[in-house]
Amino acid sequence: xxxxxxxxxLVAKPGLDGHDRGAKVIASAFRDAxxxxxxxGLHQTPEMVVxxxxxxxxxxxxxxxxxxxxxxxxxxxxEMLDAEGADHILLTGGxxxxxxxxxxxxxxxxxRLFGPGSPTTEAIAYIRxxxxxxxxxx
Amino acid sequence: xxxxxxxxxxxLLERFRAGKRTGLARAITVVENxxxxxxAFLHEVLSVGPRAARVGVTGPxxxxxxSLLAMLxxxxxxxxxxxxxxxxxxxxxxxxxxLLGDRIRMNDLATDPGIFIRSMATxxxxxxxxxxxxxxxxxxxxxxxPRILVETVGVGQTELDVTGAADTVVVVLVPESGDxxxxxxxxxxxxxxxxxxxxxxxxxxxxxxxxxxxxxxxRTGPGGSSTAGPAADVPAHHGVDMAAxxxxxxxxxxxxxxxxxxxxxxxxxxxxxxxxxxTGEGIPELADAIVRHRAHLVESGELADRRRxxxxxxxxxxxQRRLRRGAERAVAGxxxxxxxxxxxxxxxxxxxxxxxxxxxxxxxxxxx
Numbered sequence: 001x002x003x004x005x006x007x008x009x010l011v012a013k014p015g016l017d018g019h020d021r022g023a024k025v026i027a028s029a030f031r032d033a034x035x036x037x038x039x040x041g042l043h044q045t046p047e048m049v050v051x052x053x054x055x056x057x058x059x060x061x062x063x064x065x066x067x068x069x070x071x072x073x074x075x076x077x078x079e080m081l082d083a084e085g086a087d088h089i090l091l092t093g094g095x096x097x098x099x100x101x102x103x104x105x106x107x108x109x110x111x112r113l114f115g116p117g118s119p120t121t122e123a124i125a126y127i128r129x130x131x132x133x134x135x136x137x138x
Numbered sequence: 139x140x141x142x143x144x145x146x147x148x149x150l151l152e153r154f155r156a157g158k159r160t161g162l163a164r165a166i167t168v169v170e171n172x173x174x175x176x177x178a179f180l181h182e183v184l185s186v187g188p189r190a191a192r193v194g195v196t197g198p199x200x201x202x203x204x205s206l207l208a209m210l211x212x213x214x215x216x217x218x219x220x221x222x223x224x225x226x227x228x229x230x231x232x233x234x235x236x237l238l239g240d241r242i243r244m245n246d247l248a249t250d251p252g253i254f255i256r257s258m259a260t261x262x263x264x265x266x267x268x269x270x271x272x273x274x275x276x277x278x279x280x281x282x283x284p285r286i287l288v289e290t291v292g293v294g295q296t297e298l299d300v301t302g303a304a305d306t307v308v309v310v311l312v313p314e315s316g317d318x319x320x321x322x323x324x325x326x327x328x329x330x331x332x333x334x335x336x337x338x339x340x341x342x343x344x345x346x347x348x349x350x351x352x353x354x355x356x357r358t359g360p361g362g363s364s365t366a367g368p369a370a371d372v373p374a375h376h377g378v379d380m381a382a383x384x385x386x387x388x389x390x391x392x393x394x395x396x397x398x399x400x401x402x403x404x405x406x407x408x409x410x411x412x413x414x415x416x417t418g419e420g421i422p423e424l425a426d427a428i429v430r431h432r433a434h435l436v437e438s439g440e441l442a443d444r445r446r447x448x449x450x451x452x453x454x455x456x457x458q459r460r461l462r463r464g465a466e467r468a469v470a471g472x473x474x475x476x477x478x479x480x481x482x483x484x485x486x487x488x489x490x491x492x493x494x495x496x497x498x499x500x501x502x503x504x505x506x
């Protein structure tokens with residue numbers, strides 16, 4: 001009935017580092033792009049991320065990881081999402097992540113990841129394009 | 139209109155009824171997006187009627203609603219009661235986007251399986267809640283969650299939708315919220331069943347507390363009625379208990395007082411409580427006041443009245459919403475433009491054209 005379906009995105013900042021500027025920048029950019037952004041603050045465990053994603057029934061989980069723990073955190077959240085029956089959720093994110101790691105994570109079902117200096121418009125376009133291809137979920 | 143649930147919703151219905159949290163989450167999405175067939179879906183799952191205790195928390199931005207609500211939810215969790223939370227934040231009228239940040243204050247509860255938190259954006263609704271927040275509360279209720287807390291956006295004075303969503307309304311203020319004259323104003327101050335002065339470790343808390351108490355007494359006479367609490371023997375108006383006098387008069391004339399939502403119910407003294415949500419100070423007292431208010435609602439029959447009033451409003455809302463949507467669709471795009479020529483050259487009038495649109499809308503609504 002709504003003309004335009006809203007894209008719901010969970011912006012999560014897992015891990016122990018306290019650098020949430022990137023997460024806040026991307027959350028604001030998503031909001032300005034017309035997304036509904038659920039922001040949960042610092043120090044999220046994978047359990048917290050997955051629980052919030054399920055309850056909020058988001059389309060996308062975007063994680064910001066600057067601590068170097070990306071090879072652990074992304075696959076862990078992916079596995080837990082899948083185990084909850086939320087394999088339809090796009091898991092994407094950004095941070096200081098080497099290209100090789102990005103490729104390795106792709107193999108594990110993680111979406112595109114954005115390194116330092118990526119324009120927010122790129123991430124927005126990526127999510128929009130992905131969302132376009134999804135049907136209405138029931 | 140209450141056609142059968144569409145076949146594509148049947149697996150969802152099953153998951154919902156089986157108590158799967160993903161089922162509740164997706165049902166909320168279907169309703170929030172007003173996806174085709176959502177009304178029949180609601181009709182199907184809501185046939186059990188309201189059971190949960192619904193508490194609304196409202197107040198100006200930054201009053202500490204989220205923190206207070208998180209503490210309250212934690213309090214209920216200690217007693218092992220499941221809690222549902224609906225937290226509303228505003229949609230940008232410019233971008234259509236929203237930043238929903240209420241979960242930040244609830245991180246302590248983030249992985250507790252006994253709590254289900256759902257953030258909603260207002261999506262253009264102006265009453266302090268999202269268009270479908272009430273329906274989402276109904277869904278949580280039907281899912282079997284016994285306590286539901288709803289947090290409005292930060293409100294000014296007249297965003298009062300929460301009264302249509304909750305049995306008990308808690309109005310949260312802070313010492314900086316203003317003086318007693320603010321408390322006498324119409325709107326927000328009239329809907330409180332319980333007042334909370336949060337951040338009460340700040341200067342001015344006691345002054346606000348006192349002024350709120352005075353405003354309540356000016357409004358309702360001694361404690362709302364002659365039977366109420368500690369203030370009951372204090373004369374409200376030169377020794378005359380106006381509320382009791384009015385009641386007597388109405389009874390003599392055989393007039394039954396119609397319950398109006400924004401009146402403090404008889405026999406209920408609106409408590410004014412102090413809290414510091416950051417530390418949890420005053421939370422047990424608030425929880426206790428909510429319990430007492432609920433008991434009062436049940437005993438006085440007010441709960442049934444409020445529910446009925448709420449349902450009346452719901453029917454009105456749904457009718458208006460559907461007709462408004464129908465109207466928007468009907469006059470969108472070319473449809474309106476093509477009628478313009480006749481109106482401009484004078485061979486037709488806006489009134490007859492509107493009449494035609496209205497007949498079309500009604501026909502379409504009737505035929506599904």
